[in-house]
Amino acid sequence: MSSKRVQSLDSVIIRFAGDSGDGMQLTGDRFTSETAALGNDLSTLPNYPAEIRAPAGTLLGVSSFQLHFADHNVLTPGDAPDVLVAMNPAALKANLGDVPRGGTIIVNTDEFTKRNLAKVDYDVSPVEDGSLDGYHVHPLALTSLTVDALAAFPLSRKDKERSKNMFALGLLSWLYTRPTAGTEQFLKGKFGSKPEILEANLAALHAGFNYGETTEDFAVTYEIAPAEMRAGTYRNITGNTAVAYGLVAAAHLNGLPLVLGAYPITPATDILHVLSKLKRFGVTTMQVEDEIAAVGAAIGASYGGALGVTPTSGPGVALKSEAIGLAVMMELPLVIVDVQRGGPSTGLPTKTEQSDLLQAMFGRNGESPVAVIAPQSPGDCFDAAIEAVRIATTYRTPVFLLSDGYLANGSEPWCIPDVANLPHSATNFATELNDVDANGDRVFHPFLRDPETLARPWAIPGTAGLEHRIGGIEKADVSGDLSYDPDNHDKMTRLRQAKVDGIAKSIPDLLVDDPSGEADVLVLGWGSTYGPIAEATRLVRNSGATVARAHLRHLNPFPPNLGEVLRRYQQVIVPEMNLGQLALMLRAKYLVDVQSYTQVRGLPFTSVELAEVLTEAKANLSGVTR
Amino acid sequence: MTTTDLGMPGAGTLGVPRLSEDAATQTKKDFASDQEVRWCAGCGDYSVLAAVQGFLPELGLKRENIVFVSGIGCSSRFPFYLNTYGMHSIHGRAPAIATGLATAREDLSVWVVTGDGDALSIGGNHLIHAMRRNINLKILLFNNRIYGLTKGQYSPTSEFGKVTKSSPFGSVDRPFNPASLALGAEATFVARTMDTDRKHLTSVLRAAAEHRGTALVEIYQNCPIFNDGAYELIKDRDEAEARIVHLIDGEPVRIGADKFVARGDSGELKVVAAEGADMSRVVIHDAGADDPSMAFQLSRLEDPTFAHMPMGIFRNVSRPTYDDLVRAQIDDTVTKAGGPATDTDLATLLHGKDTWNVG
Numbered sequence: 015m016s017s018k019r020v021q022s023l024d025s026v027i028i029r030f031a032g033d034s035g036d037g038m039q040l041t042g043d044r045f046t047s048e049t050a051a052l053g054n055d056l057s058t059l060p061n062y063p064a065e066i067r068a069p070a071g072t073l074l075g076v077s078s079f080q081l082h083f084a085d086h087n088v089l090t091p092g093d094a095p096d097v098l099v100a101m102n103p104a105a106l107k108a109n110l111g112d113v114p115r116g117g118t119i120i121v122n123t124d125e126f127t128k129r130n131l132a133k134v135d136y137d138v139s140p141v142e143d144g145s146l147d148g149y150h151v152h153p154l155a156l157t158s159l160t161v162d163a164l165a166a167f168p169l170s171r172k173d174k175e176r177s178k179n180m181f182a183l184g185l186l187s188w189l190y191t192r193p194t195a196g197t198e199q200f201l202k203g204k205f206g207s208k209p210e211i212l213e214a215n216l217a218a219l220h221a222g223f224n225y226g227e228t229t230e231d232f233a234v235t236y237e238i239a240p241a242e243m244r245a246g247t248y249r250n251i252t253g254n255t256a257v258a259y260g261l262v263a264a265a266h267l268n269g270l271p272l273v274l275g276a277y278p279i280t281p282a283t284d285i286l287h288v289l290s291k292l293k294r295f296g297v298t299t300m301q302v303e304d305e306i307a308a309v310g311a312a313i314g315a316s317y318g319g320a321l322g323v324t325p326t327s328g329p330g331v332a333l334k335s336e337a338i339g340l341a342v343m344m345e346l347p348l349v350i351v352d353v354q355r356g357g358p359s360t361g362l363p364t365k366t367e368q369s370d371l372l373q374a375m376f377g378r379n380g381e382s383p384v385a386v387i388a389p390q391s392p393g394d395c396f397d398a399a400i401e402a403v404r405i406a407t408t409y410r411t412p413v414f415l416l417s418d419g420y421l422a423n424g425s426e427p428w429c430i431p432d433v434a435n436l437p438h439s440a441t442n443f444a445t446e447l448n449d450v451d452a453n454g455d456r457v458f459h460p461f462l463r464d465p466e467t468l469a470r471p472w473a474i475p476g477t478a479g480l481e482h483r484i485g486g487i488e489k490a491d492v493s494g495d496l497s498y499d500p501d502n503h504d505k506m507t508r509l510r511q512a513k514v515d516g517i518a519k520s521i522p523d524l525l526v527d528d529p530s531g532e533a534d535v536l537v538l539g540w541g542s543t544y545g546p547i548a549e550a551t552r553l554v555r556n557s558g559a560t561v562a563r564a565h566l567r568h569l570n571p572f573p574p575n576l577g578e579v580l581r582r583y584q585q586v587i588v589p590e591m592n593l594g595q596l597a598l599m600l601r602a603k604y605l606v607d608v609q610s611y612t613q614v615r616g617l618p619f620t621s622v623e624l625a626e627v628l629t630e631a632k633a634n635l636s637g638v639t640r
Numbered sequence: 641m642t643t644t645d646l647g648m649p650g651a652g653t654l655g656v657p658r659l660s661e662d663a664a665t666q667t668k669k670d671f672a673s674d675q676e677v678r679w680c681a682g683c684g685d686y687s688v689l690a691a692v693q694g695f696l697p698e699l700g701l702k703r704e705n706i707v708f709v710s711g712i713g714c715s716s717r718f719p720f721y722l723n724t725y726g727m728h729s730i731h732g733r734a735p736a737i738a739t740g741l742a743t744a745r746e747d748l749s750v751w752v753v754t755g756d757g758d759a760l761s762i763g764g765n766h767l768i769h770a771m772r773r774n775i776n777l778k779i780l781l782f783n784n785r786i787y788g789l790t791k792g793q794y795s796p797t798s799e800f801g802k803v804t805k806s807s808p809f810g811s812v813d814r815p816f817n818p819a820s821l822a823l824g825a826e827a828t829f830v831a832r833t834m835d836t837d838r839k840h841l842t843s844v845l846r847a848a849a850e851h852r853g854t855a856l857v858e859i860y861q862n863c864p865i866f867n868d869g870a871y872e873l874i875k876d877r878d879e880a881e882a883r884i885v886h887l888i889d890g891e892p893v894r895i896g897a898d899k900f901v902a903r904g905d906s907g908e909l910k911v912v913a914a915e916g917a918d919m920s921r922v923v924i925h926d927a928g929a930d931d932p933s934m935a936f937q938l939s940r941l942e943d944p945t946f947a948h949m950p951m952g953i954f955r956n957v958s959r960p961t962y963d964d965l966v967r968a969q970i971d972d973t974v975t976k977a978g979g980p981a982t983d984t985d986l987a988t989l990l991h992g993k994d995t996w997n998v999g
Contacts, residue, residue, distance in 0.1 A: 051996050196994065245999025249992050259990055266986050273744050293973040295981045295989070298743060298966060303769040307736035310729075310766070314709070314740025317727060318748070322740065340730050429998075430990050433983045475725040475741075475748050476657075478704045483673070483720050485728025486712075495675065496720065 018227075019234045025084030026190065026238060027092035030182070031109045032101030033070050034063060034077045037179035042079025044183055044200060048192035049083045050250045050427050053240030056083040057545060058425045059091035059618070064280070064363045071125075071133045076108040085239040089552075090545040091424065093620035099182055101125060101156070107134045115148040120185075122178070124157035152231055156181055163221035167214050177218035184222025191237045194219055246429040253392040253421035254281075256428065257351055258288035260399025261323055262295050267400075267438045268407060270321040273298045275311030277330065280363040281419040282353035285325040305333035309350070313337060316346045317484075319443060319474035321403060325351040328370045329360065331377065338412050339378040342510065344484045345461075345470045347406035347413075350374075351399075354418040356616045365616025366419035368541050369592035374414040375570060375599070381507045383514035385409070386570040388416040390544035393428035395421060398567065400436065405517055407441055410469045416569070418591075420542045420618050444471035444480060449492070458482060460494040468513035518571040524579055527551070528562035535631050536583035538608070540566040540596055543589055543619060550624030554632075561628050569596070572603070580606040587611055587631055589624055651852040651958075652776065655746045657702045666697035673723040684835035684861035685714060688782065689721055691841045696724075699749070699849055706749045709738040711758035714789050715782035715861070718753040732763025735770040738777050743963040749849070752779040756797040757787050760816050764796075767856075771827035773962035774853040778845075781818060781858045782835075786867035799944045804866075819939040819954055822856040823932045829855035830935065830954040835862060836875055840951070847953055853961045873946040885941055887952030889927045892919075893938065895948055901941065909937050911948060927956040 028045070032038045039060055049056055059080040068075030082092035097118040100106035102125035113119060126139045140146055141153050160181040164174040180201075187194050198216060205212035226232050251259075265272035276286040276299060290299040298320075300311050305326060312322030324334065331338075331352050341348040354370045356362025374386045385405045389398035395417055406413040447456040448471060458480045461470050473480040482494060490497035491505055526536070539547045544565050551563045562583060566572070580586055580600065586608040588597045594610035601608060611627050613619060659666070671693040679685045696706065706724040710716035712731035719726025729737050734752045742750040752770075759767045759781050770777060786804070787793040793806040794813065801810040822830040829851040833844040841859065848855035860871045874880045881896045893901040895911060902912045902921040909923065929935065935954040942949055974980060 047994060051994070053996060053998060240998075243998045247991065247995050247997050249990075249995045262989065263986055266981060266983075271744065273740060275740055292989070293970045294977050294985065296970055296974060298970060300740065300743060300966070302736065302739065303765055306733060307739070307766055307769065310733045310736030311740030311743070313729075314737035314742075315744040317737070318741045318745040320744045336730050337733060344727070430987075430995065433987045433990070475707045475745065476702075476705050478702065481704055481723055481725050483675075483726035483728065485710075485719075485726075486730055487728060 018232070020191070021234050021236050023236050023238050024086065025082065025088070026097065026236065027080065027082045027095045028097045028099070028186065029078055029080040029095035029109060029112070030099045031076060031078040031105035032179070033104070034065070034067055034075045035070065036077070036101045037176075038077050038079050038101070041179045041183045042081060044197045045186060045192065046081050046250060046425060047196050047200070048187060048194065049081065050248070051196055052192060052238075053243075054083040054085065054238055055088040055241035055243055055427060056081060057088045057091045058082075059420070060423045061617070062364055071102055071104055071130045073104050073108050073134055076105050078105070078109060083238060085241050087241065087243075088426075089549040090618065090621055093622050099186065101178070101182070103130050103136055103139075104134045106140065107136070113149065116150070118150040118152070119146065120152045120154060120182075122156035122182075123153045124155045154231070159225060160218050160221065164214050164217055167210065167217070169210060169214055173211070174214065177215050180215045180218040181222035181225070184219040184224075185226045188223045188226030189232060189235055191235055194223060243427070244429055248427045248429055250425050251393055251396075251428040252284070252423060252425045253389065253395040253417055254284035254353070254423070255288050256393055256395035257325070257389075257399050257415065257417060258285050258292075260396040261289070261321075261349070261403065262292055262297060263396070263433075263436060264400045264403035265297070265321045266295060267436055268321065268403065268441050270319070270407070270441055271296050271298065273300070273312060273315035273320040273322050275300050275302055275308035275315070275322065275324045277302060277305045277308045277326070279305070279327045279330050281355055281422045282325045282327050282330075282351065284422065285351060285353070305330040306337060309334040309337040309348075312348055313341050313346060316341070316348055317344075317474070319472070321347065321349070321407070323349040323351065325353065327353050327355050327363075328357045328373065331370060331373055335378045338384065339380065339382050340486045341412045342378070342382045342384060343486050345410045345510070347410055347472070349399075349402045349406050349413050349415060351415045351417060353422045354416060356614065362616045364419065366542065366618065367591050367614055367616065368416070368418055368543070369595065369614065370416060371540075371569060371592065371595040372598070374416060381511060383511050384570065385411055385413040385514055385517055386416060387413065387568050388541035388566070389421060390541065390565055390567065392421050392424050392426045396428070396431070401567070404437070408469065408520070409467055409513060409517055410472055411514060416541060418542050441472070443477070444473035445477055447479060459492050460484060461489055462492050463509070463513075468509060468516055515571050518568075518574050521568050521571075521573055523575040524564050524566065524573040526562050526564045526579055528560075529555075530560045533560040533562035534584040534635055535587065535628060536562040536564060536579070536585070537587045537589065537624075537628055538564050538566065538580075539589055540569060543591065546619040546621045546624055547589060549621035550628060553621060553625040554628045557629070559629065559632055561632070566596070569599075577604045577606075580604050580608065585609060585631055585635055587627060589619060589627070591619070650850055652778075652848070652850045652855075653699060653701055653749050654852065656705050656749045657747060658700050659702060666703065668693045668697065670703060671696045671723055673721055675720045677721050678717065679714060680865050682864035683714070684784065684863070685718070685782065687835040687838065688780070688841070688859055688861065689718065691838050692780075692845065693722065695842050695845045698846065701749055705747055706751070707741060708751045708753055709734045709741065710753040711755075711763060712789070713755040713758045713787075714863075715753055715755040716758060732758050732761070733766060734758070735763065735766040735777065735779065739770055739773070739775050742775050742777055743966050746963070746967060750777050752777055754779060754781055756781065756783045756785060756795045756818070760796040760818060760821070768821070768825040771822055771825040771854045771856060774828050774959050775962045776852055776854070776964070778848050778855045779857065781856060782861045783818060783858050784861045784863040784867055785815075785870050786863050788863050788866050792866035815944075817939060817942050818856070818858045819942070819950070820936060823936045823939055823955060826932060827856050827955065828853040828957050828959050830939075831856070832858045832860070832951050832954070834860045834871065834874070834951065844953065847956065851956060853959060874949055883946050883948050885938070885948050885950040887925050887927070887938065887950055887954060889925055889953065889956070891925060893923045893925050901938070909941060927953050929955075930957060
């Protein structure tokens with residue numbers, strides 16, 4: 015039992031920061047897992063450089079992992095860390111600006127050498143010159159404490175030093191009363207074949223925990239009660255894993271084999287990694303020569319009756335554009351998962367952005383409509399993937415699933431759905447002749463549409479009697495023969511548009527969260543801004559003001575009631591991590607003067623910032639006569 | 641027997657449903673679609689279409705299990721004229737699309753129709769990677785050494801110095817030798833044939849269809865509008881006799897009746913008179929040689945002036961195919977797990993190893 019004082023907190027934000035090689039992502043992952051097991055709600059934000067190993071000790075090489083956990087519903091990884099763990103001077107310098115005065119900073123003083131300080135232009139150690147007096151600073155010799163704790167191990171000093179992240183994790187686990195059993199299990203799995211490394215890591219973890227218990231440096235330990243969450247079985251899940259599982263589930267529920275055509279690209283690659291392991295579910299993953307081949311393989315598989323999917327990021331979408339247009343023209347199911355990142359060009363590969371919306375909508379030659387949907391949180395990527403597959407297979411159309419780097423790598427507790435409650439639906443392939451020609455003979459017409467959905471029949475090779483040819487050249491309505499007829503092209507162009515527009519009939523109305531019913535300002539978001547917007551709304555309402563909030567999953571087509579919702583409010587604020595792409599679409603379609611609030615810093619909005627924007631909008635409105 | 645058993649006749653179409661014993665025999669007519677053929681009069685594509693339509697019944701496959709995928713270009717209209725399943729895709733991408741189709745569907749015989757611009761220029765990357773992976777695809781590369789559909793620009797197989805609409809001063813591009821390129825990519829089947837030599841073309845198609853893996857068949861094809869007479873020298877019977885290097889497995893490599901191809905002192909290949917030739921130096925063609933080096937050397941005998949031109953099957957070796965290996969990994973995993981995944985398996989996946997309960 016701890017002899018120290020225990021203090022209860024309702025929420026904590028911790029940021030682990032160090033060199034890319036310091037194992038901060040692993041440390042964060044483990045702390046997250048321990049926290050999830052305790053029943054706190056949580057949200058995480060990894061932030062790492064594009065370089066695999068930037069020069070050690072430099073600002074460029076700083077990698078961090080932020081975790082927000084609480085006894086209540088957590089919507090974001092948090093704006094400002096309450097606690098910063100800085101493993102070197104670069105980590106301190108890069109992150110200090112985000113820590114509010116009064117925050118706690120744990121620094122590894124062993125790394126605050128003259129050389130390391132010079133690398134980031136510190137003349138004197140900030141730990142010693144009084145510049146951190148406004149913070150609770152715990153200067154700890156983490157490296158030497160770790161090495162000392164491992165004195166008995168037959169390892170090199172360098173190997174011993176490597177375990178310092180486990181020492182830090184042990185210390186933080188003690189500080190926030192987290193159980194370490196899960197981490198011990200994890201280490202046993204990871205280092206099972208290297209017993210001496212395993213033992214050293216376990217010893218470092220325990221030494222860190224015990225150090226907290228015995229040192230006088232920490233007088234208080236904290237506990238955060240479990241959050242009130244919907245009853246169910248939970249796990250922690252990242253957006254990329256949830257997308258992969260959603261695709262597997264959708265393929266399974268539809269009775270279709272899943273074929274993934276992929277080329278590695280940050281931040282989408284984990285989808286390929288996860289799916290490549292799932293052969294047990296009949297999943298075919300093909301890592302091919304380029305982005306175009308990846309979408310090509312997916313289209314070929316879809317033509318053959320599989321669920322063809324290609325995961326990528328913005329630059330990959332640019333390369334796939336022509337092939338996506340082919341799928342639009344041939345009217346075959348295809349899911350394109352675009353895990354958006356900072357652009358244009360290579361841009362900010364490891365940072366998040368929502369700037370591919372217009373590329374997804376319009377980034378092809380010709381009138382080339384596709385469905386576009388976006389998940390709102392890491393766990394929601396699962397449901398969004400299932401919805402993408404529903405639309406693609408029902409309407410025989412390409413569907414963009416617009417995730418982003420924040421959702422892809424961020425994680426949250428996910429209430430695992432009951433498989434029995436997921437929508438099972440068998441795919442209807444065409445098997446029979448479907449029309450009669452001018453001579454009265456029974457024939458197959460590949461472009462004879464379903465009157466309800468306007469979808470064409472999906473007749474796959476191997477089906478006797480339905481042999482037909484499709485391709486990128488315009489086809490005659492109904493028969494599918496090549497056609498250069500002006501009226502036919504006009505009709506087919508409108509039919510393809512009407513088919514995608516008609517998807518709106520199958521999607522639910524947009525729900526507005528407006529508890530008082532008296533709000534005059536609506537904040538409308540899409541995709542990963544859900545968390546910050548919802549948290550900002552909570553902050554505004556806590557201050558006594560009213561604000562309505564809604565979040566779009568379907569970006570094309572929009573929910574049927576969207577125009578009416580927009581007109582219901584005096585002012586509509588649309589925050590986006592781009593320069594106003596959804597706002598442009600809303601203004602164009604509904605002629606409503608929505609206010610765009612944008613930012614492209616490669617990071618999610620902070621809820622405090624958005625709360626200020628909403629408060630200001632209300633203040634401006636109050637000067638307006640109704 | 642599994643589809644990875646290699647080398648037996650018909651291995652290329654193993655796994656593809658065949659016509660039942662009592663089914664009516666297919667004819668050339670069964671493979672003609674109802675679409676009007678729209679190539680220019682005198683185009684070599686007509687001969688190839690006729691040869692393919694005439695050959696397909698030989699395979700004895702169910703017509704619905706045959707798919708032709710093409711890119712863009714004159715030759716890529718090919719699928720429209722065949723009464724099989726077909727896709728006329730986008731420029732250069734047919735091998736990529738066919739790769740996905742062939743991997744997803746073991747029960748299909750998948751053919752790619754492409755041209756020199758489609759396969760070697762805009763789609764060069766997909767072509768070499770399809771061959772490297774050895775996917776069970778038959779790729780018919782119609783080589784007319786010109787861009788026809790865009791009306792006459794030099795192509796990646798046009799001869800150096802060629803004057804075209806886009807190279808009025810003469811092209812300064814060196815051409816690809818498609819056979820050398822394919823052998824460099826270690827394609828398991830590489831052949832060259834001619835649009836007008838129906839018998840040879842059919843024999844090569846037959847061997848390609850039997851091959852399990854990527855078969856690259858280069859077909860010299862005349863474009864009567866923009867590059868007429870490109871192959872005139874080797875279409876003339878007497879000229880051809882003096883120029884064509886016959887690649888016949890197990891036989892000495894000869895040109896006409898009076899010349900052989902032999903190894904020189906440094907290992908280079910040279911053409912020697914048959915009379916008095918040192919037979920120990922004459923190359924005996926071995927299409928099944930694992931090492932593609934000699935096949936590559938033979939492909940280098942191609943000469944832009946048609947002094948000699950190798951025709952036939954350069955290489956035909958058995959290697960496991962990409963699509964068979966991909967399917968085997970999945971099948972093995974599913975079999976070991978006791979059959980296709982159930983809802984329970986899905987639930988297990990979704991739960992993972994680290995869960996907790998609330999409420």
